[in-house]
Amino acid sequence: MPVDYTNIPSPCFVLEEELLRKNLQLIDSVQKSAGCNIILALKGFSMYSAFPIVKEYLSGATASSLNEIKLINDFMGCQAHTYMPAYLDQEFTEVLERSSHITFNSLSQWERFQGRVEEFKRNKPEHSLSCGIRVNPQYSEVATEMYNPCVPGSRLGVTRDKLPDILPEGIDGIHFHTLCENGSDTLERTLEAVEARFGDLLHQAKWLNMGGGHLMTREGYDIEKLIRLVKGIREKYNLDVILEPGSAIAWRTGNLFTTVLDIMDSQGIEVVILDTSFAAHMPDTLEMPYKPVISQAYQEPVAGKPTYRMGGMTCLAGDFIGDYSFDNPLQIGDKVIFEDMIHYTMVKTTTFNGVNLPSIGIVRSDGVFRLIRSFGYESFKDRLS
The missing domain is CATH 3.20.20.10 (Alanine racemase)
Structure with a gap:
């Protein structure tokens, strides 16, 4: 069934029920056979x-x-x-x-x-x-x-x-x-x-x-x-x-939806600042490290195509990941979707710098998105004293 992505806030972890069920069905078949x-x-x-x-x-x-x-x-x-x-x-x-x-x-x-x-x-x-x-x-x-x-x-x-x-x-x-x-x-x-x-x-x-x-x-x-x-x-x-x-x-059951906040030229490198953070919301990308996949993007720079370095919204200098190319130039307000961000990523998020945690939602089997939870000041304050 087609998925309706129109009401997804940003940033937001979005789990797809049908993909989770597909994984669980396979895993269940393994435990029964073994x-x-x-x-x-x-x-x-x-x-x-x-x-x-x-x-x-x-x-x-x-x-x-x-x-x-x-x-x-x-x-x-x-x-x-x-x-x-x-x-x-x-x-x-x-x-x-x-x-x-x-x-x-x-x-x-x-x-x-x-x-x-x-x-x-x-x-x-x-x-x-x-x-x-x-x-x-x-x-x-x-x-x-x-x-x-x-x-x-x-x-x-x-x-x-x-x-x-x-x-x-x-x-x-x-x-x-x-x-x-x-x-x-x-x-x-x-x-x-x-x-x-x-x-x-x-x-x-x-x-x-x-x-x-x-x-x-x-x-x-x-x-x-x-x-x-x-x-x-x-x-x-x-x-x-x-x-x-x-x-x-x-595995591969959902993505992290983000939005472009700013685009700036930094010594000849086009840098995108997103409404998420690699350090706070995707720490494995810096710890492992690994380069997350962005939907509808080239995962490595392609000569002659619009190319950007993806950066997070915290003030940590290292809160950025590698360069990606796109078929068309990015604009402020564009959506950027990081694939396969449901396992481990969600459980490791922090509120470093006071940035809000991404919302959490699920696309049910009927294809409709449902927001499960959003986070704000109280979530940040409750971790401190």
């Missing part, structure tokens, strides 16, 4: 107004903070799969009450909280709770060090030399997360490293959480290999397998 559980990672997609859609296909979600846990409880209607690099004493009881699975980042964390876990289980035998340990297989193909959990000195997960030959009593599961928007071929090589170091412990475990980074909704991803790998591990070690993709859920 006999595994695929759950939503809130760090990649926390748009809780869309959780009723997600619930139709996925039965769970994973959190890395108490706030994410509460969103899962309130809007997914289930207990959370929880992992934090370290737990806070004052939050831990509530974490226990709100979680079905808790993964510990180190043996010292497990030893510190083991007594409270055991007491909770004694007092609430009706609450199903399973604990696991995150491991570091010392193998990752993530090139950007900021996103690589296996760099020397990584604080994420336990290396094999720190673990005993028998899983500690009370630990049911093993968790690894070393992928980042990778294919199933990378998973295959990663599993080889995991089995080489932790195979004996996998035989003792009840579940294996393979973390996120499985970009199964990207065109060209080898779905059948993923299914074979998951089934193979599940059957070989007789355990449950859990995957918690972040990007795959909302």
